[in-house]
């Protein structure tokens with residue numbers, strides 16, 4: 680009996696102390712996303728109802744990134760994790776550990792319902808290292824029609840986690856989808872005269888984009904490895920044959936080899952970012968860059 684009273688007393692004490700001493704609890708949804716473009720979707724759909732944090736920082740490479748200790752702490756407090764779900768190495772390596780750390784973390788798969796394409800980065804001579812065989816291309820978000828599907832998925836995940844504000848999330852998603860349809864139409868219009876054209880990228884991130892707009896992506900690198908001198912020469916030869924003068928590079932990949940290819944073709948490198956936070960603005964910039972290189 681005495682023991683029970685003591686426990687009750689302790690419980691009251693605990694409740695009181697947590698009520699008075701702790702900082703005001705942040706009632707907003709704590710959302711963690713793996714890559715920056717997903718933060719744009721999460722932020723737009725949640726509005727002021729969520730705090731969105733990104734795992735792979737600007738310039739970080741999601742194919743090799745490892746989280747920092749403070750990011751692991753942040754995960755412990757998160758309620759929703761938005762992953763790309765398309766085979767990004769960072770997620771494949773770390774998701775099991777994230778869930779072990781925070782078993783109540785809900786995971787939302789941004790690629791749900793999206794038709795993934797096979798890695799189109801096979802090189803000129805059909806070279807394809809065995810790791811790459813039948814590997815799906817993870818960069819699906821770079822096609823705005825897939826962006827529309829991401830918007831629906833994120834809104835549904837947020838509505839499930841916070842049903843009280845479900846209508847708000849769904850309405851935000853509708854507004855965002857309208858914006859993305861306009862974006863898609865404007866890119867389509869810009870690139871229509873260049874239909875069938877080829878562009879050369881160092882890292883093969885733009886396969887979905889090329890597929891959506893009738894362009895052809897030629898990739899120098901595949902599987903994240905340095906090219907051998909022979910492969911470098913093959914890329915240079917093919918680019919020369921196709922009259923290509925621009926090598927597209929992304930900020931998260933070393934551009935030393937890309938520069939060598941560029942000088943080999945008497946051309947230049949230009950940066951397009953597959954991971955920028957400003958999703959529509961970045962796709963517009965990339966479209967200008969591809970248009971300039973193709974015309």
Ligand SMILES: [Zn+2]
Pocket residue numbers: 742818882883884953
């Ligand atoms: Zn990539």
